[in-house]
Amino acid sequence: MEKYCKNCGANIDDSTQVCPDCGREIPAEKYVPRHHRKCPNCGRTILGYEQFCRSCGIDLSTAIEEKPASREKYKTPITTIAIIAVIAIVAFGAFNTIMPMVSQEVQVDTINFKIPPGYVQDDDLTFDETDAGVKYVSKFWENDEDDIQIDVTYSQNGTANANDALKEVGGTKQNMMNYDGYYDEVEGYYSFSFVKDNKIISIYTSNHDLLNEIEVL
Numbered sequence: 502m503e504k505y506c507k508n509c510g511a512n513i514d515d516s517t518q519v520c521p522d523c524g525r526e527i528p529a530e531k532y533v534p535r536h537h538r539k540c541p542n543c544g545r546t547i548l549g550y551e552q553f554c555r556s557c558g559i560d561l562s563t564a565i566e567e568k569p570a571s572r573e574k575y576k577t578p579i580t581t582i583a584i585i586a587v588i589a590i591v592a593f594g595a596f597n598t599i600m601p602m603v604s605q606e607v608q609v610d611t612i613n614f615k616i617p618p619g620y621v622q623d624d625d626l627t628f629d630e631t632d633a634g635v636k637y638v639s640k641f642w643e644n645d646e647d648d649i650q651i652d653v654t655y656s657q658n659g660t661a662n663a664n665d666a667l668k669e670v671g672g673t674k675q676n677m678m679n680y681d682g683y684y685d686e687v688e689g690y691y692s693f694s695f696v697k698d699n700k701i702i703s704i705y706t707s708n709h710d711l712l713n714e715i716e717v718l
Contacts, residue, residue, distance in 0.1 A: 505558035512558065546628055546637070604716065610638040610653040612697060613718035617711065619644045626650070631657055647708040649715070655700035663696045670694045670703070678717050 506513055511522035519526055539546065545556040553560055604615040607622075626641035639652040655663060672685030672694070682695030693712055694703040706712055 505553050505555060507553050507555075510553040510558045510560055546630065546639075604714075606718070607640070607642070607651075609640050609651045609702075610636075610655075610700070612653055612700070612702060614651060615716040615718060616642060616649055617714050620649060634658060635661075647706065647711060649711060650705040652703040652705075653700050654703070659699065663699045663701050667694060667696050667701055670701070677712060678715065680717070 505511065506520040506523065506525060508525040509520060509523040511520055513520060540554040540557065540559060540561070542559040543554060543557040545554060603618060605618050605620070607614050607616055620642035621644065623641045623643060626639075628637060628639045630637055634657050635654060636657045637652070637654050639650060642649045655661070667683065670683050670685075672683035672692070675682065675684040675693070677684065677693050678695070680695035680697065682693055685692050685694075690705045690707060691709045691712060692703055692705045694701060696702070697717065702717070704712065704715060706715075
């Protein structure tokens with residue numbers, strides 16, 4: 502697999518320690534989970550600190566990521582919408598009186614979580630891959646307003662200490678979900694990272710209140 506310098510984008514060998522073009526030291530891959538996105542050119546997972554894609558070398562600071570086509574909207578008379586809305590509100594209230602809304606249970610790698618109801622998993626933003634001996638599993642859920650992403654990252658052979666690696670994540674030390682970890686706010690997302698079973702768990706949400714509604718089982 503081709504490898505590229507994250508500073509200038511030059512093609513380099515796996516064994517290269519200093520980029521021959523810009524002279525920047527080539528660090529070893531960090532065992533640090535980040536809120537991911539896809540490379541707009543080749544589709545590879547891009548970690549938050551990378552400037553150039555590790556797979557195709559494209560400059561991520563200038564690349565334009567394709568947005569999914571917006572859903573087609575149908576025109577409906579306003580009176581019809583109003584009637585449907587009233588019926589839905591009444592039905593929703595009656596349903597919740599009989600059957601209160603409960604959390605849904607989900608699993609990322611081997612870790613189980615409870616997240617609020619109404620969130621649908623997006624399979625296009627689900628990853629399960631191994632890179633340089635590090636296992637990276639990520640799942641993404643969304644509703645009409647907010648989204649939740651949960652990452653589980655760990656050394657596949659179990660030799661790395663997740664607590665040591667957690668210190669590189671950054672943020673403010675905090676206790677949430679009954680775990681000591683690091684809270685951070687990056688690019689409009691709220692995150693909390695901690696260790697369970699020698700695995701780093703990172704939870705990202707677009708709404709801070711969701712961090713208080715997610716439970717680790």
